[in-house]
Amino acid sequence: MITTSSTSPLDRPIEHVTEWVPICQVREVPHERGVAALVQGVQIAIFRTHDDAFFAVQQHDPFCGAMIISRSLVGTRNGRPCVTSPMYKQVFDLETGECLDAGDQTPVALRTWPVRVLGHELSIGIVASVTNDTVTGGRSR
Amino acid sequence: MTTSAPMAPKKLLIVGGGMVARRLVDAMRDRDSVGVWQITVLAEEPRAPYDRVALTTYFSGRSPEDLALGDQSVWEDHVVSLRRGVAARHVDRDARLVRGSDGHDYPYDAMVLATGSYAAKPPVPGNDLHGAFVYRTIDDVAELRQFVEDLRTRNPRRAPRGVVVGGGLLGLEAAGALNALAVETTVVEFADRLMPLQVDTGGGAALHRLITGLGVSVRTSTATAKVLGERGRVAGMQFADGEQVRADVVVFATGVRPRDDLARSADLGVGERGGVLVDSRCRTNDPAVWAIGEVACIDGRCWGIVAPGYAMAEVVADNLLGGDSTFPGADTATKLKLLGVDVASFGDAMSTDPNCLEVVVSDPVAGVYKKLVLSDDARTLLGGIFVGDASAYAGLRPMLGRPLPSDPVGYLAPASSGSVADLDLPDEAPVCSCNNVCAGTVRAAVSERHCTDVAAVKACTKAGTSCGSCLPLVKSLVSKELAKAGIELSTALCEHFALSRSELFDAVRVTELRTFTQIIERHGTGGRGCAICRPVIASILASLYNEHILGADRGTLQDTNDFAMANLQKDGSYSVVPRIPGGEITPEGLIAIGEVAQRFGLYTKITGGQRIDLFGARIDQLPEIWRLLIDAGFESGHAYGKSLRTVKSCVGSTWCRFGVQDSVALAIGLELRYRGLRSPHKLKLGVSGCARECAEARGKDVGIIATEQGWNLYVGGNGGFTPRHAQLFAEDLETPDLIRTIDRFLMFYVRTADRLQRTAAWIEEYDGGLEALRSVVLDDSLGIGADLDAAMARHVDSYQDEWAAALDDPQTLARFTSFVNAPQAHDESLAYVAERGQARPARPDERTSAVLIAGTTLGVRP
Secondary structure (H helix, E strand, O other), X not given: OEEOOOOOOOOOOHHHOOEEEEEEEHHHOOOOXXXXXXXXXXXXXXXXXXXXXXEEEEOEOOOOOOEOHHHOEEEEEOOEEEEEOOOOOOEEEOOOOOEEEOOXXXXXXXXXXXXXXXXXXXXXXXXXXXXXXXXOXXXXX | OOOOOOOOOEEXXXXXXXXXXXXXXXXXXXXXXXXXXXXXXXXXXXXXXXXXXXXXXXXXXXXXXXXXXXXXXXXXXXXXXXXXXXXXEEEEOOOOEEEEOOOOEEEOOEEEEOOOEEEOOOOOOOOOOEOEEEOOOHHHHHHHHHHHHHHHHHOOOOOOEEEEEOOOHXXXXXXXXXXXXXXXXXXXXXXXXXOOOXXXXXXXXXXXXXXXXXXXXXXXXXXXXXXXXEXXXXXXXXXXXXXXXXXXXXXXXXXXXXXXXXXXXXXXXXOOOOOEEEOOOOEOOOOOEEEOHHHEEEOOEEOOOHHHHHHHXXXXXXXXXXXXXXXOOOOOOEEEEXXXXXXXXXXXXXXXXXXXXXXXXXXXXXXXXXXXXXXXXXXXXXXXXEEOOOOOXXXXXXXXXXXXXXXXXXXXXXXXXXXXXXXXXXXXXXXXXXXXXXXXXXXXXXXXXXXXOHHHHXXXXXXXXXXXXXXXXXXXXXXXXXXXXOOOOOOOOEOOEOOOHHHHHXXXXXXXXXXXXXXXXXXXXXXXXXXXXXXXXXXXXXXXHOOOOOOOOHHHHOOHHHHHOOEEOOOOOEEEOEOOHHHOOOHHHHHHHHHHHHHHOOEEEEOOOOOEEEEEEOHHHHHHHHHHHHHOOOOEOOOOOOEEEEEEEOOHHHOOOOOOOOHHHHHHHHHHHHOOOEOOOOEEEEEEOOOOOOOOHHHOOEEEEEOOOOEEEEEOOEOOOOOEOOEEEEEEEOHHHHHHHHHHHHHHHHHHOOOOOOHHHHHHHOOOHHHHHHHHHOOOOOOOHHHHHHHHHHXXXXXOOHHHHHHOOHHHHHHHOOOOOOXXXXXXXXXXXXXXXXXXXXXXXXXXXXXXXXXXOOOEOO
């Protein structure tokens, strides 16, 4: 199973990825839950939805500062896959990182990374530098 | 230099601290937002104004604080000063000064007399014997209660006997109070029927039957001659016809007299039969002095009910602030529940209009009497009486003086066929007479001020916030108005479920679906759930089947606390709380917890629930911590769950000099019985070993207080944002009965409450309130008692320690990994500093400068 094709226009074009970092086996990411990964010193939250789509967003919760996004509940809002921060319940779009519900705060988006699944192996795409803020997100099926 | 000094506030002195005084304070504060008037209230009683109308509920377990009226924060308002326990002694009208019983002089620009009434004892011999009471204040009621309790101690083998003199509203309230204290009660009334001012002969007969049926004896057309005494105490009662009855206690409820002595000594005009004379603006013959409430004599008479007093308070507030409103006339409509019997009357209840017509339904078998008084063309409603079933009252009263839209007999039919929703009230029809709110105002709250539920309408209009008798009508108006706007009163859980939590609970129970996917596909509206519905379904499944919360697909439903089986703290670390049932712990247990805390550098604190919280554990440390705790004999405390937390106890009769029952043993038994029970919100219980209540059980969802005979059960207490005292649910239960009652109460709550609705709010919103819940739980009125018992038995039998089970399951343990690709690394963003000898999370400014005691390097941010 090679699944790197993009279906969404929001997906970052694949050629910008400079390196795919292998993270884990697909079975290590449970359905509708997240895991945390440490990629070149950066904490990343990886999620798998009900329909086996994988997403990677920052582990750092921009509202409270703690490294907890991987412990979010997974669900949908108006059909779009999203997660709800366990700390103060802000809702983020998994695909774009957009903050869909910031409560009474100013919305802050999560950074996203492209995810690739090759066979049973899941990798995160590094784009030039993981601290480059211009990178937007991706989705892998 | 300032150009102009702000005007000094004017001084309003309110003499009296009753319900009407409170209303005046509210009315002033509502309208006088800038504080033109500085308000001082002299209250003779040592407490803030309370709900005298609800005095009898003091006997069903409510405390004086529960009777407090309205929002108590008004007394903290900087322009309001309440002087508790200060009576006015003397008025100097020339100097505009009132001398208080505390020796202070209180100056005023305007004074409002709201001194109310006193309960008069008829001048019969023996009315001052020990055991002769009146029924007016909290102190009267507390003394009466104490007296009856002492009677029982003096002679435990015989129920005390009581006589209430007066069969009016107050008399029946007093009879209800004595009845609640298990006193054999006789009501004596001079007139030919009970409540002669409110009901006619037919209504009186129905009331007589209903009240006799409750075990209260009634004697009408009877005059009292004297109270018989023995050694200074009440021993009986002799009537005018010479007949005698034995009695240990006598309560006089023969009427009230206005407390106008202050006005008399200040040379203010008083009425022939007492009361301070006022004009239609409630002003006395001194333009700086006003009188309102029961002490005011307006249009030649005094009013002994609260609604006209409230109207007068509004009139005075308006006039003090430059308005010119006048007293609109008294609304004498009354609706009460006396001894559990509904009684209501309004308008020309006695059919005094010579041309009027009466429509009467009298059914002695069902115990109801209903009468409508109509104009001679049988169209316009002039008044009515309801005894036994007053459900039509709320809808009909606003129609007073208006033509009824359909056949009047229809409104007297039983049950809901004459329900309030069938009437299209005109906008100007009064809905809430306590707060003078008309139908149009309620409608506008929905249509113009965007209120979408009854609670919002109550807050916005004040309708239904005093006596609450109009709430069914308000509810009906609100839902009709919302429907008109195309909005249904939505009880939907979230975008994924159109059902409310209790509906979803029933749906899941009936369809026996066990996974989230099955449930959302069958009962949902599309999508894959969210942080609202997922935990609700997790809770429902746990309540129904009590399987491991992380088993099957249930792990995907748990919010982070349940998922980690620990409590998330602000820095992303967790806290751990082992169960310590009843707060009882061995020295070995304490040492084991201490050793775990030392080993992992955890901050420790004693919780409010008599156990120990260990803070600062990383998610990957939790299994190791729990392995040690379980080896030391501990189990999960479920501090992370919407579930039973703790059963707090005092040390009870085992050690305490005053304890009458073993509260610790009961608390441990209850905590072990209900541990792990998932519920709509957290649940806390408390057990006190005597009436001193050291376990603060009345602050709990379920509170148990030991008595000499057994246990008293209280329900619906909580701390939190809106603290509530639990209310008495059942008395003197033996332990097995107590446990069955709690089983049913908790299981019924688990099944029917809304998401995150605590027991207090659930009881309040349950149709029929605490009374209705009593009949479900104690009398099994819904026939579900056996089902609830079986559900609780299943829970108790299937309990397992979640943490012990998790440690035995490698798949569950894998969830406590720090990083899926680096399980040996851990979150280096966690940083701690020392404070008072323990660790605490470092503040942002300390992360770079302070001495960190853990997490020595900073995490790298993306």
